[in-house]
Amino acid sequence: MKIIDRYILKRYLVTFVFTLLILIPIAMAIDISEKIDNFLEHPDLGFYQIVDEYYRNFIIYYANTFMPLALFIAVILFTSKLSNNTEIIAITNAKVSFTRFLYPYFVGATLVTLISLGMNHFVVPNSSKIRKNFEKEFIKSSSQKNKAKYVTDFSLQLTDSTYIFIRRYNTMTNSGYDFTSELYDGLKLKSKLVADNIKYNVKDSIFGLTNWRKRVIYKSHDSIFSGSKIDTVFNFTPKDLIYKSALAQEMPSDELLKFINISRKRGVKNLNAYLVEFHKRTSLPFASYILTIIAVALAYRKRRGGTGVNLAIGIGIMFLYVFLMKIAEVLGAVAGVDSLLYVWIPNIFFGCVAIYLYFYARK
Structure with missing residues (x-):
């Protein structure tokens, strides 16, 4: 030079x-x-x-x-x-x-x-x-905080055959209500899990369902199970419920690209x-x-x-x-x-x- x-x-x-x-x-x-x-x-x-x-x-x-x-x-x-x-x-x-x-x-x-x-x-x-x-x-x-922490009428495809729906979810308390999980075999419904309330345990990475009901569909009959409380695992976290551009700005590019790929596999449309x-x-x-x-x-x-x-x-x-x-x-x-x-x-x-x-x- x-x-x-x-x-x-x-x-x-x-x-x-x-x-x-x-x-x-x-x-x-x-x-x-x-x-x-x-x-x-x-x-x-x-x-x-x-x-x-x-x-x-x-x-x-x-x-x-x-x-x-x-x-x-x-x-x-x-x-x-x-x-x-x-x-x-x-x-x-x-x-x-x-x-x-x-x-x-x-x-x-x-x-x-x-x-x-x-x-x-x-x-x-x-x-x-x-x-x-x-x-x-x-x-x-306070109004801005309240608006940001609630997710309403949210649906998500976890796998090729599993779908979930949540009526309302509070991202601050990690709890929500009107939860539904459906498992399909092609176009045929195989099982459906419904719960009045859902809460995520951050420490154990498990979901607690209260007042739950599960319907399993067989060829000749259906079986219905229910209970007051059950702990289970799902292939998502509360972070996956927040789909907005502000969240993308807080992710390093490797994490953002991984998030995009996982979301695409889950069937997120846009x-x-x-x-x-x-x-x-x-x-x-x-x-x-x-x-x-x-x-x-x-x-x-x-x-x-x-x-x-x-x-x-x-x-x-x-x-x-x-x-x-x-x-x-x-x-x-x-x-x-x-x-x-x-x-x-x-x-x-x-x-x-x-x-x-x-x-x-x-x-």
């Missing part, structure tokens, strides 16, 4: 970190102003606990979220400065092509991409779990919300390359208005990217669509923009 490459790479990374360090305090200040009343409502909540359990994980989450924006702004800022100081003119006069000029930028984008991939797939999910638990305990209202979260963890980091090309191409040539015009155009493109990404996530979570394609649509679209600007800048 030549001296000019090290110079550009150093400016790339330093400006990126500096931009990120500006955005994070702004986000924290806005969040503190919104949640200060919630903190003061709990006299037993100490400053250290707030910093350790909430804001430490808040910084991890938003540092990862702001990475593409910080990278984009950083590249525009210092590349515009190189252009305004006629440093790029000196580089081009030395017969350095635009493609060769991009080399240190791509080295920096690769470093950012690798860091973002590691954070997206492993660090941020574990961090989000701690932060969300803190929010549930100290920030969310897992696209989980697939969107899984694919997004890869698509967003790779956007670093696309955004780097766009930013360099915009700021490569000196223009009237200087850095301010480049920055305004860049921020406009960045918000358009975020807007398109959010639309793609919503559409990708709809049942029956290819979630992988929808998640990558923003990168495909802006990748085409980056290719056009690349060839334009080469001229």
